[in-house]
Amino acid sequence: MKIKKILNNGAVLTENENNEEIIVLGKGLAYGKKINDEIDPRKIYKIFTPFSGKQKKLLLETIHETDPIFFQISQKIVDRLKNEENIDLADSVYITLTDHLATSVERAKKGMYLSNKFLWELKNYYPKEYSYGLWALKLLDRQFDLKFPDDEAGFIAVHIISGELGNDIGDFQKSVNFIKNITKIVKYYFNIDIDYQSLTYNRFAVHLKFFWKGMMYDRKHQEFGDLSQEILKVIKNSDIESYKCALKIRDYIDEKYNYELSNEDIMYLAIHINKIISDYKGKKK
Structure with missing residues (x-):
């Protein structure tokens, strides 16, 4: 070339x-x-x-106005996600994340820090992305001799999530609301306090995250293979309530998003819900 x-x-x-x-x-x-x-x-x-012409324009503007070090930091973040999690981010994240990092450092040097209103949701619904945001903060702190608050890790996580979704940052808020509303259905159906820090809930949130992406952009059902053993386990435990709760979620998604869950979708939800309830009951003993 x-x-x-x-x-x-x-x-x-x-x-x-x-x-x-x-x-x-x-x-x-x-x-x-x-x-x-x-x-x-x-x-x-x-x-x-x-x-696209729009992306090219934004990229050229970012390149002209931004120190190359911020592109390099963005690359380190993206490379680590690829190598450790096998996550490929949309190209747009290079532009938006690089611009965000440069702007954040510029503000920080003036003692100006932003509060992240989604920090709780990010920590609990997207813990993996948030952990990479914290790691990225260390890169910035070392490079520029700064001390960012955790809110900034949340902002970086939002860009990572948007890169995963392959869409703009507005989709992040929609996905957060989706996870929050599904979690509320489970919480109020069983009248329990959910342990958002637990591995069980984290798996549930991850399942919902990828379900949201598939529902909004693929609009097709994913085949998960033979569920007979897991289904049998749920039936043997006589946990019909987890199944009923999954049906309530099905009805909510159908009404809100005009998307019909398959039987496998419902059973996977029931399995996750069953594990959350089992954890809750185990901790109550």
Whole structure:
């Protein structure tokens, strides 16, 4: 690949083998280079291709206005998610997260910090993403000699979640409300206090997170395979109430989202609910 335009020391405009215009990022990628020079593939850490006109405009603006160090930090966050969790984030997260990190550091240097109104939901509904947000804070603190509050970890988590969903940040709030409302149905059906920090609830929240994504964007049912053993376990425990609660959730989703749950969807909900109730009863003994 040859350089068509140098955007900054770490970003260039070029073309791929299909003659599509792409933007390539890499530490020191364009240092000492000029137009038509070959790009060193060993320095590349991100390629944007192909992209919409709107995304290209936002990306170019971000590149021109932002220190490349923030792209590198974003890359570290995304790489860790890919390597440890096998999570691929949408390309848009590079733009939004990089811009957010740069803006946050700029504010922090002036002693200005934002409060995150979704911090509780993030800690409890998206603990994995929040934990990566905390890890990212350490990168920022070390790099810029700052001390961010935990609220900032929540903001970073929101960008990660939006990257997972493949949509804008507004979808994060919708997914949070979905998980919150389903959890309320379980909580009030059984009149219990749910332990949001438990592994059992975390698994339930993760199930709801991916169910939400499938419901909103795939609109098709996922095949989970043979459920006979799990179903048998629920039946043997005579836990018909978990099944009834799952039916209430089915009715809510049908009415609110015009989406019909399959029998497997219902049974998986019942299994998760059964485990939450079993945990609750075990702790009450």
